[in-house]
Amino acid sequence: MRTHRIKLVLSLCSLVTVVFSVTDSNDFAILKAFREGLENPGLLEWPTDGDDPCGQSWKHVFCSGSRVTQIQVQNMSLKGTLPQNLNKLTKLQRLGLQRNQFAGALPSLGGLSELQSVYLDFNQFDSIPSNCFDGLVSLQFLALDSNNFNASKGWSFPEGLQNSAQLTSLSCMFCNLAGPLPVFLGSLPSLQSLKLSGNNLSGEIPVSFKGGMSLQNLWLNDQNGGGLSGTIDVVTTMDSVNVLWLHGNQFTGTIPESIGNLTVLRDLNLNSNQLVGFVPDSLAKMSLQHLDLNNNQLMGPIPKFKATEVSYTSNAFCQSTPGVPCAPEVMALLEFLGSLNYPSRLVSSWTGNNPCLWLGLACDPDNKVNSIALPNHNLSGTLSPSVAKLGSLFQVKLAGNNIIGPIPDNWTSLTSLKTLDLSANNISPPLPKFSGTVNVVISGNRLFNGGSPSNPTPFAGNNPSSGSSDTPPSNSPSPNKGIDSSPMNSSGTTKPKMSALVAVIAPVAGVAVIAILVIPLSIYCYKKRKDTFQALSSLVIHPRDPSDSDSTVKVVIAHDTNGSASTITGNGSASRTSSSIGESHVIEAGNLVISVQVLRNVTKNFASVNELVTGKITTKADVFSFGVVLMELLTGLMALDEDRPEESQFLAAWFWQIRSDKPKLRAAIDPALDVKEETFESIFIVAELAGHCTAREPKQRPDMGHAVNVLAPLVEKWKPLDDNTEEYCGIDYNLPLNQMVKGWQEAEGKDLSHVDLEDSKSSIPARPAGFAESFTSADGR
Numbered sequence: 001m002r003t004h005r006i007k008l009v010l011s012l013c014s015l016v017t018v019v020f021s022v023t024d025s026n027d028f029a030i031l032k033a034f035r036e037g038l039e040n041p042g043l044l045e046w047p048t049d050g051d052d053p054c055g056q057s058w059k060h061v062f063c064s065g066s067r068v069t070q071i072q073v074q075n076m077s078l079k080g081t082l083p084q085n086l087n088k089l090t091k092l093q094r095l096g097l098q099r100n101q102f103a104g105a106l107p108s109l110g111g112l113s114e115l116q117s118v119y120l121d122f123n124q125f126d127s128i129p130s131n132c133f134d135g136l137v138s139l140q141f142l143a144l145d146s147n148n149f150n151a152s153k154g155w156s157f158p159e160g161l162q163n164s165a166q167l168t169s170l171s172c173m174f175c176n177l178a179g180p181l182p183v184f185l186g187s188l189p190s191l192q193s194l195k196l197s198g199n200n201l202s203g204e205i206p207v208s209f210k211g212g213m214s215l216q217n218l219w220l221n222d223q224n225g226g227g228l229s230g231t232i233d234v235v236t237t238m239d240s241v242n243v244l245w246l247h248g249n250q251f252t253g254t255i256p257e258s259i260g261n262l263t264v265l266r267d268l269n270l271n272s273n274q275l276v277g278f279v280p281d282s283l284a285k286m287s288l289q290h291l292d293l294n295n296n297q298l299m300g301p302i303p304k305f306k307a308t309e310v311s312y313t314s315n316a317f318c319q320s321t322p323g324v325p326c327a328p329e330v331m332a333l334l335e336f337l338g339s340l341n342y343p344s345r346l347v348s349s350w351t352g353n354n355p356c357l358w359l360g361l362a363c364d365p366d367n368k369v370n371s372i373a374l375p376n377h378n379l380s381g382t383l384s385p386s387v388a389k390l391g392s393l394f395q396v397k398l399a400g401n402n403i404i405g406p407i408p409d410n411w412t413s414l415t416s417l418k419t420l421d422l423s424a425n426n427i428s429p430p431l432p433k434f435s436g437t438v439n440v441v442i443s444g445n446r447l448f449n450g451g452s453p454s455n456p457t458p459f460a461g462n463n464p465s466s467g468s469s470d471t472p473p474s475n476s477p478s479p480n481k482g483i484d485s486s487p488m489n490s491s492g493t494t495k496p497k498m499s500a501l502v503a504v505i506a507p508v509a510g511v512a513v514i515a516i517l518v519i520p521l522s523i524y525c526y527k528k529r530k531d532t533f534q535a536l537s538s539l540v541i542h543p544r545d546p547s548d549s550d551s552t553v554k555v556v557i558a559h560d561t562n563g564s565a566s567t568i569t570g571n572g573s574a575s576r577t578s579s580s581i582g583e584s585h586v587i588e589a590g591n592l593v594i595s596v597q598v599l600r601n602v603t604k605n606f607a608s609v610n611e612l613v614t615g616k617i618t619t620k621a622d623v624f625s626f627g628v629v630l631m632e633l634l635t636g637l638m639a640l641d642e643d644r645p646e647e648s649q650f651l652a653a654w655f656w657q658i659r660s661d662k663p664k665l666r667a668a669i670d671p672a673l674d675v676k677e678e679t680f681e682s683i684f685i686v687a688e689l690a691g692h693c694t695a696r697e698p699k700q701r702p703d704m705g706h707a708v709n710v711l712a713p714l715v716e717k718w719k720p721l722d723d724n725t726e727e728y729c730g731i732d733y734n735l736p737l738n739q740m741v742k743g744w745q746e747a748e749g750k751d752l753s754h755v756d757l758e759d760s761k762s763s764i765p766a767r768p769a770g771f772a773e774s775f776t777s778a779d780g781r
Contacts, residue, residue: 023054027068038080067091075099082107110134121145134160144172154178154200166190174198183208195219204230211237222248247271257282271295272700276342279303297347299334301326314706316351327353329369332389339384348705368392376400385410395419407432623701627693631655636670652694659691
């Protein structure tokens with residue numbers, strides 16, 4: 001009998017254990033491994049001798065019956081690794097581990113069919129398995145931000161994620177994604193928020209994103225490396241999108257008119273891309289809360305925007321005031337440029353509201369465009385009817401390109417046209433009936449001979465001085481009549497002294513850059529030209545593409561006395577309309593007005609500062625240098641000064657922190673600038689440009705042509721400190737350029753009470769080896 005009583009007691013004890021130890025043994029084992037993997041498990045406040053998380057209600061653990069359904073330990077500063085069998089918690093629905101210091105390999109979550117939300121963001125995981133998201137059919141929220149997964153080569157979302165049809169929000173910002181956007185992301189039917197900022201994504205936005213999606217927030221901004229590219233046409237079909245961030249990429253093409261169809265869009269950021277063309281009217285009329293178009297290559301007039309907050313600096317607009325139209329000829333030429341698909345070489349040059357200074361164009365004495373000379377410029381696209389609006393056109397030379405389509409019929413209305421050279425293209429019939437006084441050259445267009453289109457090559461008989469030079473027309477031409485099947489004969493000869501002339505002028509261009517941009521910004525050494533001053537001559541210098549052997553430098557010298565002009569090209573050819581021009585006319589002629597159309601590869605300063613701040617030297621170190629120069633001019637500080645507080649020792653890094661804060665920026669401006677309300681607006685624009693030029697990623701820095709576009713409209717706004725003084729810094733600014741520079745050199749070392757030239761010399765590199773010390777040296781440098 002006693003034996004039976006003992007057995008009964010033992011049975012009752014076993015029953016009590018079953019009743020009060022309700023946690024699944026497998027789930028408990030995983031939670032135990034979770035605790036053991038932590039360096040600071042005490043923060044969890046789990047009982048050290050407990051074995052029943054569900055029955056004893058452990059903190060941060062939630063159960064349904066005996067099964068663990070949630071682990072919520074967010075923002076607890078936990079350190080350690082996760083158990084690799086975490087996916088054995090088969091009833092897990094929510095996992096919140098965000099904002100801790102979990103490290104090591106992220107375990108696979110594959111097979112957790114009931115898992116609905118996963119927050120792993122802001123940890124230190126370094127790898128992610130390829131099967132991590134397999135079978136997550138109930139997943140709705142996934143956050144992986146700020147984990148450096150697969151640091152050496154990056155990673156991409158595994159295809160297993162495409163089966164998560166209920167996924168509503170996917171966030172993986174700064175998580176080292178690389179390669180193209182997965183196509184399946186555009187096909188997830190429930191996806192409303194996709195945030196992938198700050199990764200290494202490349203390629204185009206997949207067509208799968210087109211239409212039909214429920215996306216409300218799309219963040220693809222600030223991709224490192226090459227960045228995303230292609231057009232933005234796809235996103236204009238996402239009619240549910242509310243926030244669209246595409247800034248900091250390499251998107252090209254125009255802004256589609258169809259962007260106006262995004263009626264619920266409130267925040268659009270296209271900053272720092274390569275978008276070209278006009279701002280569409282539909283965009284200007286959108287009721288946006290925020291619109292950022294900064295740092296692109298947008299052209300034409302600035303429309304009056306309906307957006308609450310809008311910015312559009314560092315573009316190529318023809319005017320600086322919204323609503324002010326471009327000159328009619330400018331609009332016609334920009335439409336012509338658009339039909340040629342906005343070639344980058346011309347986009348960077350065709351800026352402002354004066355086409356007479358644009359690459360490949362020339363004007364008559366009335367400042368009307370009378371020549372378009374762009375042979376062998378790798379142009380593609382079609383010919384625009386807008387050219388017919390240029391009533392003074394005398395010649396059009398577009399030989400050796402890849403232009404397709406017919407010649408517009410309305411070009412026959414150009415009554416002044418004498419030469420039309422379209423040889424070696426892919427022009428198609430029919431040929432409009434031009435006047436007998438027009439010499440039309442269409443050789444090398446196979447479609448006129450019944451052939452098929454081909455890639456054009458430069459015509460074998462072209463002479464650089466006729467077929468491929470950007471030469472303004474003579475006032476006394478004698479063209480051949482009718483239609484010619486061969487290129488026009490050369491009208492100029494190559495002379496050795498012309499090559500020497502170009503070599504002499506090259507350094508003048510560099511000095512001109514300082515004269516046009518840096519000196520007007522520096523109030524220290526600025527002298528406003530008198531309104532009554534009349535320039536004797538004008539010199540226009542166009543830096544050209546060095547890959548084009550016959551198109552290195554173009555110099556146009558116009559004489560106000562007789563309206564004549566000469567063009568000198570890098571290969572030594574010249575076409576002139578009056579008496580010849582010798583070296584002395586270029587070098588010694590007084591009071592030259594120098595206009596630099598495109599500024600490239602000029603400033604080579606601060607390579608060391610760029611390396612210190614960004615960790616590498618890039619092909620845009622010159623742009624970085626120019627930005628630092630602007631910062632020095634605005635603040636009066638040196639680029640690098642170890643005597644300053646640590647946070648401001650590097651001027652570029654410190655300036656970046658204050659440039660957009662107007663009160664802080666105003667406080668940082670050099671007191672010598674005597675900042676007033678009317679000048680601070682210009683200073684703020686220059687500060688924004690300086691910040692853009694010193695962007696950490698070289699691809700986000702503009703070309704120097706953009707810097708010219710931003711600064712040129714401001715030059716007339718800067719006022720001298722004393723308009724009655726004939727000279728500053730001991731330099732007479734009424735002297736010819738070469739004499740002015742000599743005076744500047746002689747001023748070095750003198751004790752000037754109001755300027756210390758050493759302030760600026762500290763940022764100027766040593767003279768390159770072999771570079772002459774004056775303009776009078778034997779080698780012309």
